[in-house]
Amino acid sequence: MPVILQGLITILIGVGGCVGYFYLSNLILDRFIFPAKGENIGRNINRANAVRPWLFLFPAMFVLGLYLVYPVVGSFVRSLYGRNPNEFVGLGNYISLFGSSDFQTSFFNNFLWVIIVPAASTFIGLVVAQLTDNLSWGNLAKSLIFMPMAISFVGASLIWKFVYANDADIGLINAIRAMLGFENPIDVMQIPFWNNLFLMVILIWIQTGFAMVILSAALRGIPEETIEAAILDGANPWQLFFKIKVPQIMATIVVVWTTITILVLKVFDIVYTMTGGNFGTEILPSYMMDFMFRDDGRATAIAFVIMIVVLPVMIWNIREARKEMR
Amino acid sequence: MDNIAGTKSSLMWATHLSVLFLVLLWLIPTIGLFVSSFRDRDQISESGWWEAPFAVELTARGRTAADAVQDGDVYVITGNIYDDPEARSYFPGGGGEIVAFGTSGRAPGEFPAGERVEIGDGETLVVNTDGTYEWRTPEDPGDRGQRVYFAAESPPNFTTENYEQVLTADNMDRAFINTLTVTIPATIIPILVAAFAAYALAWMDFPGRGVLIAVVVGLLVVPLQLALVPMLNLHNSIGIGQSFIGIWFAHTAFGMPLAVYLLRNYMAGLPRDIIESAKVDGATDFELFLRIVLPLSLPALAAFSIFQFLWTWNDLLVAKVFLPSDDASKVMTVKIADDLLGSRGGDWGILATAAFVSIAVPLVVFFSMQRFLVRGLLAGSVK
Known part of the structure; x- marks a missing residue:
């Protein structure tokens, strides 16, 4: 059939x-x-x-x-069990995980991702939301920056391969380097530490639109009087933005920030497609996939570590939701 | 607010320029993919996509004819190198101006076009910019022409060849259908299930309602990685195994917290008067839900279905775990990530095209339904 x-x-x-x-x-x-x-x-x-x-x-x-x-x-x-589902190992999986250098690398990388991606996406999103706020073509601009939201992580990774490729005739970065007079193309995916940042750029590229849409709605929701009063008092545009607008949408900024944080802890596609976890770019979700189908004990232990990392956000979310219902 | 004090026109210009800059920065990678998907394989490896509208210098090789005309004690062979089928095959878009030529593969562009050069054994060769050549040799060439390498301008060549190949060969057509097969049921079924639950959580009174809502909010952030191993084992033990049925269930469940949360928030915001007057008029909960709440919740239903559609269409993780890894049931994301990137790592034209095929449908959905999507996002996170 x-x-x-x-x-x-x-x-x-x-x-x-x-x-x-x-x-x-x-x-x-x-x-x-x-x-x-x-x-x-x-x-x-x-x-x-x-x-x-x-x-x-x-x-x-x-x-x-x-x-x-x-x-x-x-x-x-x-x-709590080993590779063999009948062999009880207690916390053995966790102990060997924490001792392995691959796990430490992926934990550290994941830490970087969780710090940098939400911060960068929220910040750029906020800036774009503010800049497009009273622009005649603002909606078009927002729509175009929002677009990567519809693209799969795999598709986005491929798109960025055309930027990062180790060939001055394909990769944009190497083309620019060649134009500046550098002789040999470099593979940005193999530069230790920095390759992590290049991978994060992809997710920031995807998530900025999300942050922008929500923050832009929040900016529109700010009471006009507060802004007018600030202008009458002689606030310049910078003060208006940082001292009047941002504090009023702080709650929304926090929501956007946590939503992206949660997402970052789930995404394995980008690392999987771009480097396969090589060159020191492994993160927890991709590290887990290395053990999936091979060693269920290890894989579930990594998944549970992710769960524990997410737990504070979960508790905070529930408390906020309950507060609101009362 | 355009002309209030404090807005300077110079600042306005800076705004225009910086937004333009950001938009370009955001668009350029995607444009690169789009342009590359229409380019010929040889051209992609010769010049960047940003040079696509310009001619590319390609090196090609061909062989001269061998029908010599005797001129004194030398044999003269004339003709046009583009008449040679091998040379022509390099230039599907028609051969351009020849820049340089040579006689060995190591130095294909040794001599500038139009210059008569010694090529050893008393032979001379000239290849002109339009492809015509004259080869003079002291010995009868027999039936074998002279090897000629040359570099020529190849005009920009846009083809749909990549698309034909991706859509007909490589099992990509199959993967496209598989993606649709996963996506459509996995979008429709959770909506229905979630709508009933959301109605109960929004408008029915029962003990434990608050706790259930809190549980749903909590489940919103549970990493689905946790579910992979136990659920796959469960699927295997009850006989579903890795199959479409399994992935439909999995997607339905993974989309459920967001669906219930979004729909409940929206339904709880419907005007109380309408619901209560219907109840007073004797409507049962079932009728109330079907006739009043469901139609009024259409915007939220649309928003969630777009989310769920994009999420299931773009998913790689769930498909890798819950679907078998044979060609018959691979979805597009798996196909691209595992097959194309592995075996065709260097074939950029095919890669670009496959990626574009896989993102085309979500992009259409996105641009045509953007309004609902934005509304749904806002219902979910702005209070």
């Missing part, structure tokens, strides 16, 4: 199944389990209404529980 047909059938079964599930489960609840008639009509209606939310929630909670909650436990348990 052609795969596309299989896909179409799945859509039908999936969509039909979902609609059928919700419709039928409601019907059964109202008609048969707690029918809204007979002597217990009042009690039945109340009971049906107490059950119904769980009918609505069940499919979502089921997949969430199975694919996101269970793995937190499942991964941790698996990480």
